[in-house]
Amino acid sequence: MALTEQELRTLDYEPDTGGHFGDYGGRYVSETLMAALNELDQSYKKLKNDPDFQCEFDTDLASFVGRPSPLYHADRWSKAISGAQIYFKREDLNHTGAHKINNTIGQALLAKYSGKPRVIAETGAGQHGVASATVAARLGLECVVYMGAEDIERQSPNVYRMKLLGATVVPVESGSRTLKDALSEAMRDWVTNVDDTFYIIGTVAGPAPYPQLVRDFNAVVGREVKWQSKEIFGKYPDALVACVGGGSNAIGLFYPFLREAEVAIYGVEAAGRGLSTNEHAAPLCSGRPGVLHGAKTYLMDNNDGQIAHTHSVSAGLDYPGVGPEHAYLKDIGRANYVGATDEEALAAFHEVSQVEGIIPALETAHALAYTKKLAASMRSDQTIVCNMSGRGDKDIFTVAKMEGISLT
Amino acid sequence: MSYTRIQQRMEVLKTSGRKALIPYIVAGDPALTVTVPAMHAIVEAGADIIELGMPFSDPFADGPVNQRGAERAINSGTTLADVLKAVSEFRNDDCDTPIVLMGYLNPVIAMGEAIFCEAAAAAGVDGLLIVDMPPEEEGALVQSAKMAGLDLIYLAAPTTTDERLQIIGKATSGYLYYVSLKGITGSSKLDTASVSKRVVHMRQHVTVPICVGFGIRTAQDAAAISSTADGSIVGTVLVSQVEELVDQPEKIPSALKAILEPMRQAMDANG
Numbered sequence: 015m016a017l018t019e020q021e022l023r024t025l026d027y028e029p030d031t032g033g034h035f036g037d038y039g040g041r042y043v044s045e046t047l048m049a050a051l052n053e054l055d056q057s058y059k060k061l062k063n064d065p066d067f068q069c070e071f072d073t074d075l076a077s078f079v080g081r082p083s084p085l086y087h088a089d090r091w092s093k094a095i096s097g098a099q100i101y102f103k104r105e106d107l108n109h110t111g112a113h114k115i116n117n118t119i120g121q122a123l124l125a126k127y128s129g130k131p132r133v134i135a136e137t138g139a140g141q142h143g144v145a146s147a148t149v150a151a152r153l154g155l156e157c158v159v160y161m162g163a164e165d166i167e168r169q170s171p172n173v174y175r176m177k178l179l180g181a182t183v184v185p186v187e188s189g190s191r192t193l194k195d196a197l198s199e200a201m202r203d204w205v206t207n208v209d210d211t212f213y214i215i216g217t218v219a220g221p222a223p224y225p226q227l228v229r230d231f232n233a234v235v236g237r238e239v240k241w242q243s244k245e246i247f248g249k250y251p252d253a254l255v256a257c258v259g260g261g262s263n264a265i266g267l268f269y270p271f272l273r274e275a276e277v278a279i280y281g282v283e284a285a286g287r288g289l290s291t292n293e294h295a296a297p298l299c300s301g302r303p304g305v306l307h308g309a310k311t312y313l314m315d316n317n318d319g320q321i322a323h324t325h326s327v328s329a330g331l332d333y334p335g336v337g338p339e340h341a342y343l344k345d346i347g348r349a350n351y352v353g354a355t356d357e358e359a360l361a362a363f364h365e366v367s368q369v370e371g372i373i374p375a376l377e378t379a380h381a382l383a384y385t386k387k388l389a390a391s392m393r394s395d396q397t398i399v400c401n402m403s404g405r406g407d408k409d410i411f412t413v414a415k416m417e418g419i420s421l422t
Numbered sequence: 423m424s425y426t427r428i429q430q431r432m433e434v435l436k437t438s439g440r441k442a443l444i445p446y447i448v449a450g451d452p453a454l455t456v457t458v459p460a461m462h463a464i465v466e467a468g469a470d471i472i473e474l475g476m477p478f479s480d481p482f483a484d485g486p487v488n489q490r491g492a493e494r495a496i497n498s499g500t501t502l503a504d505v506l507k508a509v510s511e512f513r514n515d516d517c518d519t520p521i522v523l524m525g526y527l528n529p530v531i532a533m534g535e536a537i538f539c540e541a542a543a544a545a546g547v548d549g550l551l552i553v554d555m556p557p558e559e560e561g562a563l564v565q566s567a568k569m570a571g572l573d574l575i576y577l578a579a580p581t582t583t584d585e586r587l588q589i590i591g592k593a594t595s596g597y598l599y600y601v602s603l604k605g606i607t608g609s610s611k612l613d614t615a616s617v618s619k620r621v622v623h624m625r626q627h628v629t630v631p632i633c634v635g636f637g638i639r640t641a642q643d644a645a646a647i648s649s650t651a652d653g654s655i656v657g658t659v660l661v662s663q664v665e666e667l668v669d670q671p672e673k674i675p676s677a678l679k680a681i682l683e684p685m686r687q688a689m690d691a692n693g
């Protein structure tokens with residue numbers, strides 16, 4: 015189904031009224047959720063063009079998050095690789111340390127404008143939980159975060175952070191005790207408490223309109239890169255690279271560039287112990303289309319359609335599905351999806367820490383690992399923008415433990 | 423078009439002034455060997471239709487009890503092909519009781535919608551209820567189900583608008599499954615009076631029989647619900663019972679029967 019370059023330049027890249035991106039997306043949910051999703055769809059359509067809402071969103075991004083985030087030239091690393099010039103979009107400098115805050119501010123404002131006093135969220139690495147708890151505290155909303163019991167163990171600093179911010183963290187013991195189970199649990203809460211509760215989803219997955227609205231709130235990243243790249247190096251980048259868990263930081267960077275067909279786009283999935291093993295979290299690289307958590311998309315399942323247990327060194331990428339828009343971009347040939355293994359990500363984690371003085375999140379380290387390969391294959395007058403989706407403070411315990419170092 | 427087994431059963435119930443008792447169990451919970459004897463016991467207790475769960479790893483519309491049931495079934499190695507095998511084995515001794523397979527879409531997609539529907543019909547399945555497929559998303563499965571002569575049963579909820587009720591009313595065949603409360607299976611806040619009001623209201627938009635599930639635990643619940651609805655669907659109490667007896671699976675069929683018999687009696691005493 016790959017489209018021609020001319021077609022890619024003129025597509026509008028918007029979902030249809032049912033929230034489908036081509037074959038993907040939609041609303042594969044139980045009837046009990048349909049009314050809530052329709053209501054959300056209506057209120058989002060209205061608020062999207064509401065100047066008060068947009069003004070409050072923009073003001074918060076500037077004064078609470080610290081936007082615009084810089085576009086930084088990773089000069090020493092570029093020289094060391096001796097290929098393309100590498101730039102980092104510094105989402106790691108945002109308040110709470112990752113891109114997730116862009117989207118949670120947008121959704122929490124939707125909650126506020128729709129008069130819902132309680133918000134819930136699911137979280138894997140804990141970044142989205144922290145971002146949700148942060149915004150809830152600021153807006154005076156009650157906040158409950160669902161988190162897989164296994165993730166609670168491997169991301170304990172973020173669990174404590176959420177509690178400091180006044181949120182309730184609920185451990186999820188069902189299934190594989192990770193992000194996918196937390197997402198199911200949050201949906202259950204939402205079905206039960208739909209009258210007073212807003213579900214702040216953490217990525218561009220889930221039923222429509224979530225993939226679209228989460229994308230729109232994160233698209234500020236790509237819009238900034240558009241003017242920053244013109245200002246700093248006089249043209250659009252030759253390539254964009256971002257890690258893909260559910261795909262929110264990636265689509266935030268990619269979306270404003272989709273019609274600029276000369277800009278190559280790479281999404282990097284977690285290849286875990288290798289794409290040829292079963293221990294990875296790379297549905298676009300080696301999964302197939304199916305239906306999970308309310309959307310048709312690429313996912314990882316066994317022959318019998320049971321969702322697979324995934325593996326990644328980074329909790330934030332450890333999810334068997336992916337946002338439906340990425341599935342669409344893959345099929346039409348607008349974006350390329352590749353993998354980076356645990357080992358490659360860890361190497362990039364250390365390298366960028368030491369060469370650039372920036373400790374990246376383990377999720378981001380996957381994007382960095384691929385950026386390095388890509389840069390090496392390009393000329394020095396070419397540029398790559400890699401989304402530095404988050405900082406690595408939350409991961410130092412994980413990395414230390416893997417390397418046999420005790421921090422306590 | 424000829425009547426399906428579900429439609430026939432609903433007609434018979436209607437002319438005799440009785441209501442449908444529709445138990446739900448998960449195929450393969452805790453092991454496939456229990457499933458067929460359990461189905462026969464359920465029929466002996468007076469069930470009119472059996473809803474047989476196709477286990478799925480991520481059943482986000484179900485509560486913890488049903489999720490654990492699905493996990494037990496998957497852990498015991500139950501595949502979708504096994505579920506169909508259980509149905510055809512059941513059909514060796516029972517050609518009358520309609521069977522509805524209930525589950526999620528992904529395992530069906532994995533088998534292939536057309537292959538699945540043909541195999542299901544051949545095994546003796548009568549209807550499908552796919553929890554995460556609202557009428558808006560109907561695709562290959564709907565075509566294949568129609569070709570195979572399977573009823574497609576859709577859900578309605580307390581939050582369903584009249585506009586959507588009309589769409590659902592047109593799409594659903596066999597019966598409409600009304601989810602009695604805002605929540606997941608196994609919730610405990612059943613309000614029979616408001617359910618009755620809703621059922622009466624829904625009849626303006628829906629011509630097929632309306633059966634009610636989620637939250638029915640006791641014989642009184644079943645009787646109260648079916649005083650207005652056309653049937654009571656009973657799931658979580660049965661799956662809980664199975665859970666209690668995982669270590670003595672031979673006792674499961676009679677234990678399920680013991681739960682359902684008083685429900686049958688209470689429902690029949692209504693009339």
Ligand SMILES: Cc1ncc(COP(=O)(O)O)c(C=O)c1O
Nearest residue numbers: 141217259260261262263330404
């Ligand atoms: C820093 C960081 N990057 C990336 C991700 C992956 O999410 P997404 O693919 O939605 O950007 C996460 C998720 O927790 C994260 O914390």
